[in-house]
Amino acid sequence: MIMKNKITFKTKMITSLIILFISCDIAVLSAQTFVHPGGLSNASDLAYIKTKIQAQAQPWYGKYTDMVTNLVTPAWNNGSAPQDNGGGTENAMKDDARQCYASALAWYYSGTPAYGAKAAKILNIWATTFNGYNANQGQSQLDCSWIGSLFAPAAELLRGYSGFGAPQQALVATMFKTKFVPALNKQPVWNNGNIDLTMAEALFGIAVFCDDITLFNAAIAKLNARTPLYFYTQATGTPSNVGDWFSPTKWTDGLMQESCRTGGGHTPGGNDNGHHTQYALAAALHAAEVAWNQGTDLYGTHQARYVAAIELLALQLSSGSMQGTCNDNVATNDLWDTFEVGYNHYHNRKGIDLPNTLKLLTTRVRTADNGDWNIFYETLTHDLDGKGPDCVGAAPVPTKTSYTYSMNEAATQLSAAGTNLLWYTTANGVGSSIAPTPSTSVEGSKTYYVSQTVAGVEGCRASITVTVENIFIIPKVTNAPVIDGTIETLWDDNAYMQSFTKVIQPTVTNAADLSGTFKAYWDNTYLYVLGDVNDDSKFNDSPESYFDDGIELYLDINNDKAATYGANDVAYNFGWNNGVIVGTTPATGRATTGITYAIVDKPAGYIFEARIPWTTLQGNPAINQLVGFDFHVNDDDNGAARDGKMSWAAATDDAWQNPSIFGTAKLGDIVLSTSTQHINEMSKIQVYPNPSNGFFNITTMEAVTVKVFDNVGRLVNEFNMNGSYNFGSDYATGLYHVQLINNDGVVKTMKIVKEF
Numbered sequence: 001m002i003m004k005n006k007i008t009f010k011t012k013m014i015t016s017l018i019i020l021f022i023s024c025d026i027a028v029l030s031a032q033t034f035v036h037p038g039g040l041s042n043a044s045d046l047a048y049i050k051t052k053i054q055a056q057a058q059p060w061y062g063k064y065t066d067m068v069t070n071l072v073t074p075a076w077n078n079g080s081a082p083q084d085n086g087g088g089t090e091n092a093m094k095d096d097a098r099q100c101y102a103s104a105l106a107w108y109y110s111g112t113p114a115y116g117a118k119a120a121k122i123l124n125i126w127a128t129t130f131n132g133y134n135a136n137q138g139q140s141q142l143d144c145s146w147i148g149s150l151f152a153p154a155a156e157l158l159r160g161y162s163g164f165g166a167p168q169q170a171l172v173a174t175m176f177k178t179k180f181v182p183a184l185n186k187q188p189v190w191n192n193g194n195i196d197l198t199m200a201e202a203l204f205g206i207a208v209f210c211d212d213i214t215l216f217n218a219a220i221a222k223l224n225a226r227t228p229l230y231f232y233t234q235a236t237g238t239p240s241n242v243g244d245w246f247s248p249t250k251w252t253d254g255l256m257q258e259s260c261r262t263g264g265g266h267t268p269g270g271n272d273n274g275h276h277t278q279y280a281l282a283a284a285l286h287a288a289e290v291a292w293n294q295g296t297d298l299y300g301t302h303q304a305r306y307v308a309a310i311e312l313l314a315l316q317l318s319s320g321s322m323q324g325t326c327n328d329n330v331a332t333n334d335l336w337d338t339f340e341v342g343y344n345h346y347h348n349r350k351g352i353d354l355p356n357t358l359k360l361l362t363t364r365v366r367t368a369d370n371g372d373w374n375i376f377y378e379t380l381t382h383d384l385d386g387k388g389p390d391c392v393g394a395a396p397v398p399t400k401t402s403y404t405y406s407m408n409e410a411a412t413q414l415s416a417a418g419t420n421l422l423w424y425t426t427a428n429g430v431g432s433s434i435a436p437t438p439s440t441s442v443e444g445s446k447t448y449y450v451s452q453t454v455a456g457v458e459g460c461r462a463s464i465t466v467t468v469e470n471i472f473i474i475p476k477v478t479n480a481p482v483i484d485g486t487i488e489t490l491w492d493d494n495a496y497m498q499s500f501t502k503v504i505q506p507t508v509t510n511a512a513d514l515s516g517t518f519k520a521y522w523d524n525t526y527l528y529v530l531g532d533v534n535d536d537s538k539f540n541d542s543p544e545s546y547f548d549d550g551i552e553l554y555l556d557i558n559n560d561k562a563a564t565y566g567a568n569d570v571a572y573n574f575g576w577n578n579g580v581i582v583g584t585t586p587a588t589g590r591a592t593t594g595i596t597y598a599i600v601d602k603p604a605g606y607i608f609e610a611r612i613p614w615t616t617l618q619g620n621p622a623i624n625q626l627v628g629f630d631f632h633v634n635d636d637d638n639g640a641a642r643d644g645k646m647s648w649a650a651a652t653d654d655a656w657q658n659p660s661i662f663g664t665a666k667l668g669d670i671v672l673s674t675s676t677q678h679i680n681e682m683s684k685i686q687v688y689p690n691p692s693n694g695f696f697n698i699t700t701m702e703a704v705t706v707k708v709f710d711n712v713g714r715l716v717n718e719f720n721m722n723g724s725y726n727f728g729s730d731y732a733t734g735l736y737h738v739q740l741i742n743n744d745g746v747v748k749t750m751k752i753v754k755e756f
Contacts (some may be wrong), residue, residue, distance in 0.1 A: 033211045038293040039156035040205065040286055040341075041381050048384060050109050063380040064109060071102035072115055082130050093143060096122055097150035101376055104154040107161060116161035119154055120168065126151070127171040132179035138189040145198035148180045149286065150376060152205025176206045185218055191244045193230040193257045194280035196222060201283040204290040216294070223287050223298060230257045230280060231305035250325045253304075254312030256280060260326035275334050281309055282338040282378075289341050289382075299345050307352060310342045314356035318363070339365055340378035348385050351426035395462040396421055396452040402464070403438065406471040406666075409711040410734025410754075411438045414464055418452035424461065431458075437733070438466040470649065472498050473668040473713040474520045474527075476623070481521070481528055485600030485607045491519060491530050500631055504653040505645035512536045512604060514635040514644055522621055522667055524614075529553060531608035531631065538576050538606065539636040545575035545583050546634055547642045550599075551608050554655050554662050556628025557619035561660040568618055569628070569659045574599065576606060585656050591616050623669040624713070628662035630655055668713030670737060670749075698725045704740040711735040 037043055052060040082093055100122040107116035134140035155172050158164040184203050188195040203219035206212075229241045232255040239245070239257075246260040258276045285306065288298040299306065316322055316331040323329075339357055346352045365379070396418025405411055414423070414435045422431030425448060436448060445468075449461040473496055481490045497517050508514045516533040531551055538549045546552065550573060557568040570590050573583030574597050582597070584590035597610035614621050632655065635644040645653055649663025698706075698721075706725065708717040711734060719725075736752045 033213075034208050035294055036159055036208075037156050039153040039208050039290055040293075041153070041157075042293045045382070045384055046108060049381065053109050059379055059383065063377055064106075067102050067377055067380060068106050071099050072106045072118070074099075082126055093147050096126070097147045097154075098376065101150040101154040104157040105377070105380065108157045113161075113163070116158060117163055119158055120161060120164045123151065123155060123158070123164075123172050124168055127168070127175040130175060130179055133183040135183040135186060136189065138195070141183050141188055141199065142190075142195050144180055144183040145195065145202045145283075148176070148184065148202030148206060149198060149283070152176070152202060152209055155209050156205065173210050176210060177212075180206060181215065185215070185222075191241070192261070192276065193226050193244075194276045194283065196226040197230065197280045197283040197287070200226065201287045201290075204287045208290060208294065219287065220291065220296070220298065223284065224301070227284060227302050227305060230284070231302070231309050232256070233304050233308060235304065247327070248325050249327055250323075252312065252323070252325055254308030254310070255325055256309055256313070259313075259316075259322070260328075262328065275332065277313060278334070278336045278338055281306075281313060282336070282341070285310075285338075285342040285345075289345065292345065303346070306342060307346055307354070310339065310346070311354055311356045314339065314354075314360040318356065318360045335364055337365060337376070337378055340382040344382045344384045394452075394454075395460040396450055398450065398462050398464050400464070401462070402467070404467045404469060405438070405440045406469055406711055407440060407443060408735040409440050410732040410736075411440050411466070412732065413437045414448060414450070416450045416452075416462065416464075418450070420453040422451045422453065422458065424449040424451075438468075440468050440734070443468050443470045469664055471626075471664045471666050472496065472520075472629075473670065473711070474522050474627075474665050475668050475670040475713075477521045477523055477528070480523065480526065480611070481530075481609070483528075483596045483598055483609050483611045485598035485609050487530065487532070487607060490521075496520075498631070498648055500633055500646045500648040502647045502649075502651060503644065504632075504647050504650060505642060508635065508644040508646060513637070514633060514646055516605070516633065518608075518631045518648070520629075520665065524621060526611045526613055527555075527617065527621075529608075529610045529612075529631075531633070532605070533608060533633055534605040535633075535635060536604045537637045538601075539639045540575055540577040541639050542636070542641070545573050545578060545581070548575055548578075548634065548636045549606075550575035550578065550634050551610075552630075552632035552634065552655075553610070553612075554628070554630040554632070554650075554659070555617060556659045556662050557617055559626040559628045559664060561628060561662065563658055563660050565657065565659060570617070571656055572610075572612070574608060574610060621667055623667060625667045627665045627667065628659055629665040630662045666713060668709070669715065670707075670709050670713055670739070698738070698740075700740065702742055704742050707739040707741070709737045709739070711737070 035042065037046065049060055053064045055061075082096060100119045103115045103119035103122070106112065107119060133144040155164075155169070155176075159169070180202065184199045184206075188199065200219050200222040203215060203222065207216035207219055228236060229239050229244075232239060232251060233253050234251070238251065241257075245257050246262070248255055248260050256277045258280065261276065284302075288302070288306070291298045312323070316325075317335055320331050320333075321329055322331050339361055343354055343357050343361060347354050347358070396416040398414070398416040403411070414437070416435075420433075421435070422433060423435050424431050425436060425446075431451065435450075438446065438448070446466050448464045448466065450464065451458050451461040453459070475496055477490065479490075481488060497519050499515075499517050512534060514533075514535055516531060516535075518529065518531040520530070521528040533551075535549055540548045540550075542548050553572045553574070555570050555572075556562075560566070560568075562569065565586055571585035572592070572595070573585070575581065575583070576599050578599075580597070582592040582595050584592060593616050594613040595610065595616060597608070600607045600609075619627075630650055631648045632650070633646050634642055635646075637643045647653075647655070650661045652661065655661055700722070703720065703722040706717075706719050706721055707715060708731075710716050716731075716736075731754055733754055736754065738750045738752055740748045740750075
């Protein structure tokens with residue numbers, strides 16, 4: 001619900017909506033007016049973080065211990081009354097506010113009374129000695145906003161602490177109303193909008209603590225008025241206060257009023273995107289979060305502006321470039337512990353992709369505490385990825401909570417036990433009564449959600465994770481291929497061919513520069529690998545073979561994906577035009593006994609063929625065994641250092657020291673015959689249509705045995721036929737390998753795609 005001038009609040013009775021206008025008088029507070037705790041954090045979110053801290057899960061536990069060590073454990077010895085000197089004592093005030101909020105959080109998460117006592121003591125001294133802020137002085141307004149933005153959520157958290165009862169709550173409420181609100185609930189003296197936005201943040205928190213609807217609506221009005229003057233979108237055009245924007249050189253969605261502000265003693269780079277813009281963005285998002293916790297969606301009202309600002313600022317900070325928006329294109333190095341609140345709402349709650357924000361959070365924000373003023377340990381309060389939206393009512397019970405498929409394997413429709421099920425393909429969005437069948441065409445993990453509706457009320461959602469792995473099947477052969485660098489008929493079956501497509505070392509300019517495919521087979525004695533490489537310029541002139549053209553094979557026989565090389569992990573290097581030399585990683589302790597390979601030139605490329613004994617690999621092959629595997633190709637275009645490198649599985653060139661990034665192969669039970677009679681010579685076999693959306697007909701003029709394998713090599717059907725067979729509705733959607741074997745042992749293999 002979006003309301004600009006009036007406010008409707010959630011009550012303890014979910015079905016009731018009540019509007020109640022009262023003064024900030026503790027004696028008449030109503031439990032049905034505001035949700036408590038409902039300031040910057042609500043009870044559900046706090047409970048989630050508390051379980052993470054109790055489990056010592058990271059990054060929450062690390063942030064908690066850091067906060068307790070640096071802000072809660074040190075004694076608070078401010079014996080003098082706080083005074084507003086227009087900025088002269090703002091650091092002492094900030095220390096009071098930070099220690100108070102930190103102690104309140106520590107008490108809420110741990111239940112330790114001493115933490116609550118410290119927070120209550122700080123608030124009590126302020127409530128009984130502070131004389132108030134100067135409502136007509138710019139720095140006093142800003143200090144009031146910053147301090148109020150921490151004191152208000154601290155007081156809200158302490159509602160349940162026995163040492164912060166009704167009398168002290170009344171004193172603090174009176175302080176807020178008489179010493180803070182006069183400086184907050186007016187126009188800022190200075191034109192820079194971070195002040196107005198931080199005023200709004202403090203007003204929201206104070207209004208919730210005081211259960212003051214009138215003040216809450218005043219905060220809404222302030223936020224709604226300032227947001228279009230601070231956050232630019234092309235759709236709404238140049239803001240009316242363009243003279244306050246410090247002359248941007250490019251107007252782009254997400255640009256903020258102070259992005260191009262310079263000076264003020266900030267860090268190198270000149271622009272202010274590392275300082276005031278982060279304070280302003282945090283203030284706007286904090287204000288929207290408080291409103292959200294009270295049932296009002298200001299996030300939705302300003303979504304276009306806030307989402308664009310989060311992403312642009314994150315990109316500027318992570319890249320060091322202002323993206324051409326300012327005269328000085330160098331972004332500052334300032335980084336504060338924000339972005340969690342906005343990311344949690346727009347990504348976790350609403351399912352909006354925020355790649356720049358996620359990158360900044362995971363690479364810089366969550367690894368250090370850089371909070372200041374109104375920005376305070378957001379990871380400890382709003383890193384809620386995985387929590388899901390707040391809900392009421394039991395979730396249905398999925399048949400399975402996780403599935404793992406290989407690429408293009410036929411997947412089954414999801415199912416769950418419950419009433420009036422609704423299925424979601426994102427964390428939010430629109431539910432469907434039809435359960436989805438997961439796609440297996442793309443590698444990676446995806447989470448699906450399902451809820452049930454009982455008595456007209458939709459309840460909580462259960463999650464189901466579907467993981468698609470790029471596992472390729474290594475068929476078993478009955479006779480060994482000849483290792484001579486030629487592609488004999490055994491290798492003709494393209495159903496098991498893989499492509500190396502990931503560029504992990506620059507530069508690969510086009511397919512002629514470097515591209516190709518590979519295959520692998522196995523028997524009880526050897527692993528066989530074939531590579532067909534396109535390379536328009538080949539060199540072998542470096543002391544280290546990996547700087548020249550050539551192949552690297554990576555093998556993890558146990559498929560344990562360890563982060564460092566163990567006894568069963570090895571990399572083999574086969575250089576182009578390098579004789580029979582085989583390089584190994586690790587360089588010592590890895591045998592090359594019995595390895596045979598050949599690299600034979602072809603026009604604009606070469607053919608690679610190798611045979612590696614299982615005894616050398618220290619493995620005992622078995623059907624369905626998983627093996628860590630990767631296929632890399634080095635490219636040297638000019639005789640100097642290596643110019644490029646491509647891989648099948650690894651996303652970075654770190655496989656030489658990190659087996660965890662290998663891909664996965666499976667030793668299949670599909671047996672490929674190496675009969676001297678070519679597999680395509682089987683008499684008059686026809687298959688039509690292929691691909692098909694419903695059925696296939698297979699016809700043959702002789703008796704054959706038919707074996708049907710799914711895309712991970714599992715035998716799903718076997719029968720005899722002589723004539724015609726309908727491959728129809730009894731098979732699920734997906735990719736199949738069909739073998740037909742005649743009485744002479746001649747095998748023909750076909751790949752069949754069933755689309756529906």
